[in-house]
Amino acid sequence: xxxxxxxxxxxxxxxxxxxxxxxxxxxxxxxxxxxxxxxxxxxxxxxxxxxxxxxxxxxxxxxxxxxxxxxxxxxxxxxxxxxxxxxxxxxxxxxxxxxxxxxxxxxxxxxxxxxxxxxxxxxxxxxxxxxxxxxxxxxxxxxxxxxxxxxxxxxxxxxxxxxxxxxxxxxxxxxxxxxxxxxxxxxxxxxxxxxxxxxxxxxxxxxxxxxxxxxxxxxxxxxxxxxxxxxxxxxx
Amino acid sequence: xxxxxxxxxxxxxxxxxxxxxxxxxxxxxxxxxxxxxxxxxxxxxxxxxxxxxxxxxxxxxxxxxxxxxxxxxxxxxxxxxxxxxxxxxxxxxxxxxxxxxxxxxxxxxxxxxxxxxxxxxxxxxxxxxxxxxxxxxxxxxxxxxxxxxxxxxxxxxxxxxxxxxxxxxxxxxxxxxxxxxxxxxxxxxxxxxxxxxxxxxxxxxxxxxxxxxxxxxxxxxxxxxx
Numbered sequence: 001x002x003x004x005x006x007x008x009x010x011x012x013x014x015x016x017x018x019x020x021x022x023x024x025x026x027x028x029x030x031x032x033x034x035x036x037x038x039x040x041x042x043x044x045x046x047x048x049x050x051x052x053x054x055x056x057x058x059x060x061x062x063x064x065x066x067x068x069x070x071x072x073x074x075x076x077x078x079x080x081x082x083x084x085x086x087x088x089x090x091x092x093x094x095x096x097x098x099x100x101x102x103x104x105x106x107x108x109x110x111x112x113x114x115x116x117x118x119x120x121x122x123x124x125x126x127x128x129x130x131x132x133x134x135x136x137x138x139x140x141x142x143x144x145x146x147x148x149x150x151x152x153x154x155x156x157x158x159x160x161x162x163x164x165x166x167x168x169x170x171x172x173x174x175x176x177x178x179x180x181x182x183x184x185x186x187x188x189x190x191x192x193x194x195x196x197x198x199x200x201x202x203x204x205x206x207x208x209x210x211x212x213x214x215x216x217x218x219x220x221x222x223x224x225x226x227x228x229x230x231x232x233x234x235x236x
Numbered sequence: 237x238x239x240x241x242x243x244x245x246x247x248x249x250x251x252x253x254x255x256x257x258x259x260x261x262x263x264x265x266x267x268x269x270x271x272x273x274x275x276x277x278x279x280x281x282x283x284x285x286x287x288x289x290x291x292x293x294x295x296x297x298x299x300x301x302x303x304x305x306x307x308x309x310x311x312x313x314x315x316x317x318x319x320x321x322x323x324x325x326x327x328x329x330x331x332x333x334x335x336x337x338x339x340x341x342x343x344x345x346x347x348x349x350x351x352x353x354x355x356x357x358x359x360x361x362x363x364x365x366x367x368x369x370x371x372x373x374x375x376x377x378x379x380x381x382x383x384x385x386x387x388x389x390x391x392x393x394x395x396x397x398x399x400x401x402x403x404x405x406x407x408x409x410x411x412x413x414x415x416x417x418x419x420x421x422x423x424x425x426x427x428x429x430x431x432x433x434x435x436x437x438x439x440x441x442x443x444x445x446x447x448x449x450x451x452x453x454x455x456x457x458x459x460x461x462x
Contacts, residue, residue: 139405147396163448171412174417
């Protein structure tokens, strides 16, 4: 327990940031390791050649982005119900990290698409959906910076988070009818994964590392939020 | 229930009366819609793209932009003299308040669309006489959903620092499904395609309306209450 008058959670915030940093560093080392495995111990894809190697960043980044955004939606629902400020801070952190991961996904995608599809960008269903998700959460973050009152900000962003979660199936449905060029699901599909074991192993390893990186960055950002709050309380 | 409907109509009537007395927002939104249509015509290379090919998208982009301008009005007018606080203090259930604001917004956006549609026929030289009912029906179906979302976001944006910029940034992603659906249905209508080819899109539009009107009504209280 801290003494009266001193910021109650600055030390805790520091500890959380430290934990997040450590986790992120482990994950980044892991991702470097994944690339050693991907380049040296995973066979080269027959049709796409070396270009396919970007798949071990692109897919896990997409996974982390979607995981981050889904958790924003869930935290938003819970916030309106429980009104716990920690849920709001969690949603804000997850949205920021999610935007970063979707930026990775949206840049690695075109780099791969240029040699393989012959075009940087195409208005394919999945591309369009993820692009709009990215815009949606950039809007979410700009809303957060535009509202001053903390409770109001939390309620407003929770409302946008919930509406965004329900928007996803509609955007997906409407852009899906435009026929899709994107490679079809190869792991999460009803039949068995259609990927040689060596590639699947590398991919799963990478997904694991990217999930760790998500958790690390999330923890770090959450700790920074706690520190900002503690600072605000101390200055108030 | 009947009481709530009556209160919603009172709120809507208040907004419409206030707007009809000044007519500022309605006039500027209509002029804005006309300008967008004119610009669309100049942005098109007439030797490369026929007006009919561009018509559905031009119509819907115009509707979307004009709707945005019209919807910014709903809550910015309430900002002056703490008018919205008065409205919140009035014994009106939040659901009825939302319904009233939604109805008023629909009336404005509908009015702007009603003016823009004949201008569209004029500028793009399309014959709508056979499909007018279908176009109007599609416009109603597509407009209800995004105006419901826009009403909630408008109430939010007005309490932030950059209301006029924030509303489009938040709302445009939500306009994608209704806009894509409406453009698809409109181009099929103009090409005399059978109803069966539009049914899928019409279902998406109807489902969008159902989901987002319900959701907007539910979350509105969280936006306006302290």
